[in-house]
Amino acid sequence: MKIYVEDSFWDSFLFFEGIRKFFRFSVEFNPYKFKDPYFLAYIRVRNPNKREFYEPFPVEVENEKRGLIKGVIYDGVELLRYFSRDVDISEPTVLITNRLIATFGEDGRYHLRMIVIGPAAIISLKGILYAPAKPLQYYMMHSFGFDEKIDVKVDKVLKMLLLQFYAYFKHEEIFCESEECMLHNCHTTEEIKKVKGLCERHRKMFGDSVNLRGLS
Numbered sequence: 134m135k136i137y138v139e140d141s142f143w144d145s146f147l148f149f150e151g152i153r154k155f156f157r158f159s160v161e162f163n164p165y166k167f168k169d170p171y172f173l174a175y176i177r178v179r180n181p182n183k184r185e186f187y188e189p190f191p192v193e194v195e196n197e198k199r200g201l202i203k204g205v206i207y208d209g210v211e212l213l214r215y216f217s218r219d220v221d222i223s224e225p226t227v228l229i230t231n232r233l234i235a236t237f238g239e240d241g242r243y244h245l246r247m248i249v250i251g252p253a254a255i256i257s258l259k260g261i262l263y264a265p266a267k268p269l270q271y272y273m274m275h276s277f278g279f280d281e282k283i284d285v286k287v288d289k290v291l292k293m294l295l296l297q298f299y300a301y302f303k304h305e306e307i308f309c310e311s312e313e314c315m316l317h318n319c320h321t322t323e324e325i326k327k328v329k330g331l332c333e334r335h336r337k338m339f340g341d342s343v344n345l346r347g348l349s
């Protein structure tokens with residue numbers, strides 16, 4: 134598996150070892166940089182209830198160049214489309230970002246996401262902290278209020294999400310009904326706590342790919 138980490142926090146990324154130990158196949162890490170600040174400014178979520186993109190203001194493009202993106206939320210589908218074109222995706226390839234990502238749901242609203250899956254995947258570390266907690270509307274109203282203390286084991290969720298993408302990439306298998314299984318689609322911090330390992334069926338499929346003792 135190839136894992137790219139956005140270069141803005143490559144130096145402070147804490148999970149290289151944990152992820153390497155968790156997977157029994159080889160994992161290659163590389164830093165990644167989005168090269169198009171205009172595009173990043175263009176795909177910002179402007180309105181929680183509408184999926185539409187505007188010509189960005191020059192100052193927004195400038196802020197992208199300088200990494201001043203506190204409180205900014207990106208359209209996860211567009212971000213993934215860009216990333217998937219930019220790298221080789223013939224093997225499972227994931228970008229781990231610190232940006233907040235959201236996707237537009239059938240209910241006509243954007244929702245913050247921990248992960249967006251397609252031919253490749255993007256995982257948002259901030260999304261792991263914030264997506265299971267509250268609706269996007271909340272964050273847009275309190276647009277800079279991301280400082281509540283939230284009790285989530287980031288390393289555990291990261292391993293779950295990476296395995297979910299791997300399962301999708303290899304077997305088009307995605308979510309599991311079992312609440313204790315790592316492939317369960319967790320929406321709340323309580324659900325994340327219930328995950329213990331793999332259910333019987335998924336142990337047969339992925340038992341050889343992961344080291345479950347590495348799941349904290």
Ligand SMILES: [Zn+2]
Nearest residue numbers: 309314332335
């Ligand atoms: Zn399962």
